[in-house]
Amino acid sequence: MAEVVHMIDSEVFLAFSTYATIVVLKMMLMSFLTSYFRLTKQAFSNLEDTTLVKTTEDRKRLVRVDPDVERVRRCHLNDLENIVPFVVIGLLYALTGPDLSTALLHFRVFVGSRFVHTVAYVMALPQPTRGLTFGVGLFTTFSMAYRVLTTALFL
């Protein structure tokens, strides 16, 4: 990590910026997907939200839990649990000055795995599809963490 300052300006850092932004945008789209399911399934968490689809008396019935909405919410939470570590460790990894091709491989595999993970989760594809994509993403992040710890260890 001796020449880290120069690294921020590097192609690796540009690649990290690109892939981190793309995968974070993907995560943000889960909010829209949740809203879409809440509106079409008419299942809300808050009484005040029900006015978006109904104004009559029986609005209270719409404050309910829907399995499809919960599925999307679990997928969103899983994104948070996995994409946040990728972004943090990926940023530090990019600063350790890895080979561009190795870095690109990590970023592409991770981001690809999370897109497939979302499709597998929302469409309830048979296991182990989702489990595998989850594992691939995790492994990619572990691999970057290994480089960070072996390059920058300072306890």
Added chain:
Amino acid sequence: MAEVVHMIDSEVFLAFSTYATIVVLKMMLMSFLTSYFRLTKQAFSNLEDTTLVKTTEDRKRLVRVDPDVERVRRCHLNDLENIVPFVVIGLLYALTGPDLSTALLHFRVFVGSRFVHTVAYVMALPQPTRGLTFGVGLFTTFSMAYRVLTTALFL
């Protein structure tokens, strides 16, 4: 992003540091708000926590779900889902060297929208107040992501 190294030392980066810290602190305050509601509503998630308000036999009854506590928790989760993308994309955006006034506009609008969002959520203000503040924050982050991707795209 050619002169990015100089950017870290810039006023834009200082502004990002300030607003990111403020909005993350706001998010952390949700933990206190949850604790406050758990204690006043006497509604806990864990049996061991009930000793904080009661030591007698009927502690098990206090392990229950309270609508006001759940509202605060949803607000906290919504913060995580939106403030994390802002911090990640905002950091990369600050490194692309935007105009100070444009950057300040993005940071201020986002942070302001999340404060109003929290008030709207916790006090259950009529929609579309909360929906609008949510959308404004999302739009601000998308706008910064657009600049990151058009400035730093490297696939």
Added chain:
Amino acid sequence: MAEVVHMIDSEVFLAFSTYATIVVLKMMLMSFLTSYFRLTKQAFSNLEDTTLVKTTEDRKRLVRVDPDVERVRRCHLNDLENIVPFVVIGLLYALTGPDLSTALLHFRVFVGSRFVHTVAYVMALPQPTRGLTFGVGLFTTFSMAYRVLTTALFL
């Protein structure tokens, strides 16, 4: 924050990289712990996941909520709510050029508190063990935020 560029190359930044990576890896291990409890307790969120332990007809019964699984999931969410602020504010703090010993103290106390917090949560140790470790971590992050805001304030 005047000489921040040099700081990225500093021992403080290396220390931040190390501790941030360790505590994020700890957070990621919660996913494995959740999977472990889901498999041993046979309690799943998705019908398609039940094929991992059973292939017969009564798979639907395994889509259920288990108290031990939920405990681990709350611990994981609490990690997200606290480790994300540490990483964001800790990164900005590292860039303000603090003393190495002060910075190490903050990083070590925070990371230590989160490890003890996880043990206290998963093993349901009597309060206020978990509450204290939670508070210590929060206080450490606030202390770093104070330095960021007093060093880099730009509104």
